[in-house]
Amino acid sequence: SSSTKRAPPHTPTVTALASSLGGSTRSSSSLSSEDGDAKQLGSKRGKNAVKLLPSYLTDARSVEQYHPEDCPHGALQLSVAENQMLEDLLVPALSIPPKDGFTSDLIYYQQTQGRPQIRSVMSQFLHRTLKLPTPPNPDGLTLGAGCNAVLENLCFCLADAGDGVLIPTPYYAAFEFDLGSRAGLNIIPVEPPATTKFSPDDAGWYYPTSEALETAYQNNPNVKILLLSHPNNPLGVCYPKHVLEDILDWAESREVHIVSDEIYGGSVYGEKGEA
Template identity: 45%
Template sequence: MRIPSIMRHLVSHHHLRPAIALPPFATGSCNSVCNSFVSSSSALGATASMSSASSRGSNALALLPNYLVDAGGIEFYDERAAPEGCLQVSIAENHCVAPMMVEKVNDVQRNSVFTPDMIYYQNTYGMAGCRESMAGFMSTIMGTPSQIDPEQLVIGAGCNAVLENLFVALCEPGDEVLLPSPYYATFSFDLGCRAGVKLRETEREWSEVELEGNALTRAETYYPQIEDLELAYQRGEKKPKVLLLTNPHNPLGICMPKSVLDGLVEWAMGKGMHVVSDEIYAGSIHGQGFYSLAGEASKNQNVHVVYALSKDLGASGLRVGALLSSNEEVLAPVRKLNDLCQVSSTTQQLVEKMLGDKEWVAGFLKENMRLVRGRYERVLEACNEAGIKYLECDGGLYVWLDLRPWMREGETEKDLGSRLIKEHGLLMTPGESMDMRCDGFFRLVFTAVGDAEFELVLERLRGLA
C-alpha cells in the first residue's frame, strides 16, 4: 500500500475521475483513465529524475500504491475493439444507477435557473440550500435519531479533500492515526500527502483466519478488537491522536454493529482521542442493518463523520463530500481550509434540488439497494460454482475473495494478480494494497461495469474453477 505510484491513487475509493460529463458512466472511461495515469506516472518519474519536483512533491508519489502501474500496457475490454480484453473491477464506482442518475441530473438542469449571485463567491463551507438537502439525505441513510443540523456540515470537493482538511485541523505534521487493518487503500495519501499525518495500523495475523465453506466461521472475527488497538496504541513513542474507522468497511464490506462501535468510541474517548468514521457507503446497504456514528457526532465533540455522494449515487465525478462535526474548534479551521476545495455553485444547486426531491430519493435508494443486492448475490453464485471462498457482507459495492488456493508454489500475490489479468481478464484490487497481511485476498467491485460487462465478469469468475 505504500509503494510509489500514482496509479493506486485512482483505484479504490473516492477520487476516480477529474470531472463529470453528461451523459457519464461509460465503461470505457475507467480504462482510459487507467492508461492516462500510467502515462502520467512515467512522465512524473522523468520529471523527478530532473530534480524539478520538490521533495514534498516527490513524497506525494511515494505515498501512492502501484498495482495499476504494474498493469500498464494491458488491453482493456472493449465490445468491438477488444472483446477479450481485461475487465476493470478494481475501481469502486456504481454503474448500476447510471440511467437513474443521468435522467435526474438532466431533469434538474433543464428546470434550473442560474441566478446572478451564483457567479460570485459562496460560503466556503457550502451554500445553505445544499447543506440543508445534504443534511436531510444523510439523516435518512444514516438513520440518525434526529435531523442533522446543516450548521454542523462542511461541504467540500469529495471525501479526500474533506478528510485532508479534517486531519489538518486535528493533527500536527508527524502525528499518527490509528486504524484497523485492512483498510481503504489511499488513506496513506489522503492523510499523509499534505497534512503530514502517519498511519499506525493494527497487526493482526490474518493468515490464521480461515473460511469454512463459503462464509466466515465467525463474522465478528473481522471486527476491530480492543486488544489489537491497545497493542498498536502502545507501540511507538508517540500516542495516536485519532482512531479512524470505515463503516461499512472498505474493503471487507461488513457493517459493525452498535455494540462494537460503542466499545470503540468508549475506548478512544478513554485515551483522549478523536474518532473519525468514514461512512461513504452508508446508502449502499444490501444486507442487515447499518449503524452510523452520525448521531454520536452530532453531540460528541470528539466524534466526526465524513461522507460523499460518490458511491451511493454513483456520482464520483460531481466531487461532493461532507464533514459532520459538532466541534466548533474543529469546524472553524476546516471551513477556512475548505476555501481551497469548494464545490462549484452550479454543482451545489444541482445537489440541493436533487436531494431535496424526497420522493425521488426514496425511490432511488430502494432501486439502488435492489440492483446492488442482485449483483452481490449473482457474484456469490458464480464464486460458489468456481469454488471461490469469500467474506459475506452487508454493505459496499464489492466482495472480498480468498484466492489463496489459486497461488502456485513460490508465487506471490503480485504474481497471482498478473495471472488473473492475463489468463482470466480480471483486474481486481490486491489485498496487499489495502494492508491485508496475508497474501491471496482480492477485492472485486461488482458495480464497476455495465450490465453486459457484468455478465462477462461472472463468466470469467466461473472460469477460475
C-alpha cells in the same frame, strides 16, 4: 577606452524524466545548464507525495477490460468502486436543468462551509440514508469537493505532521497518500487481535477491538486519530453496535479523535436490501 566582452548568456534547459516503477509513474524534473550542473525543480514534499501514490489503479487500468463480444477473455474491474449500473439513472437526472435556473449569486464567493441551501438538503439526505434518529444540524455540516479532500482537511486540523492515525486493516490504499502527502501524518495499521474466536473467513475476524487498538497505540507514540471505514473499504463489512461501542469507549479513554468515513453508507446488499 577599453571594453569588456560579455560572455554569452547562461541558458538553462529543463529536462523532465519519467519512468514506470512498480506499476505506477514516478516523475522528477531538473534544471540543467551547458556546463553540466543540475538543479532539481520542485519541492521535497512534492517528490515524497509521488512516492505515496497507490499503484493499483495504474495496474488495473493497464489490463484488457472484459467485453462479452469484443474481449470475452478480459478482466472484470473489481478494484475500483465505480457502479456503472447507475448510468441510466444518474445521467438523465443530472441533465435536467434546475427549476430555478442559474441565479447571479452563484458566480460570487460563497460560505466556505457550503451554501446554506445545500447544507439543508444534505442534512435531510443524511437523515434519510443513514437512518439517523434526527436530521443533523445544517449549521454543523461542512461540505467539500470529494471524500479524499474532506478527509485530508479534517485530519490536517486534528493532528500535526508526524502524529499517528490508526486504521484497521485491510484499508483503502489511497489513505496513505491522502493523509501523508501534505498533512504528513503517519498511518498505523491495526491488525486483527492475536486471539479471537473467529476465523479469517468470518467478518468478525476483521472487527477492530479495544485490545488491537491498544496494542497499536502502545507501539506508536503520538496517536491522535482513529480512522474507520464504515462499511469497511474494501470488505464491505458493517460493524455491529457492540463493536462500535467498544471502539468509542477506548477512544474516549485515550482521548483519540474518531473519524468515520461512511462514503458507502448508502450501499444496499443482501436479500432483504439491508443498508
